[in-house]
Amino acid sequence: SVRKMLAKSPRFRAGESGLIVSVISSPEPLICLRTRLGEAISCASHAVDSQQGLRSFSADIARNFHQQTFGIGIDLSQAERTILMGSNVILSAQRSSNLQNSREVLLKR
Known part of the structure; x- marks a missing residue:
């Protein structure tokens, strides 16, 4: 699942303080990095493709989230x-x- 993939990322670790990574599955899948007050810092969504398997989809949305949140914004x-x-x-x-x-x-x- 997306949560498991994000948990394996070296950018994140569980803790009592810090930012929050939220994963919402419906109506459209959405991953957000949020403040403790719930304000979105960065969010990424990915259109669901009925032909795509769950593992492949999870990898794609996790990759998109990392690129959008931590990338420099230009290629x-x-x-x-x-x-x-x-x-x-x-x-x-x-x-x-x-x-x-x-x-x-x-x-x-």
């Missing part, structure tokens, strides 16, 4: 991800260098 190729990750490293190194220079200027005063 990137592997090359684009590498470029962005490399840019972050370069920008981070430049910031560290700039901070070090600024620190030295302040200490000289």
Whole structure:
């Protein structure tokens, strides 16, 4: 079932505090990540296909929920991800260098 698949996810663990994952099966299947007050943070639904088996359907809606809730919202190729990750490293190194220079200027005063 969908609940069992979500329970196996490394993103979730049972606890007394934190956010709530709700699974509603009708009229249309819906998975939501909610606050403790019940406010929806992210929800995903998936149309029921009478030709699709329960296990396959459960996997699809669980995957859609994870992508919608934790994805970055745009599709990137592997090359684009590498470029962005490399840019972050370069920008981070430049910031560290700039901070070090600024620190030295302040200490000289």
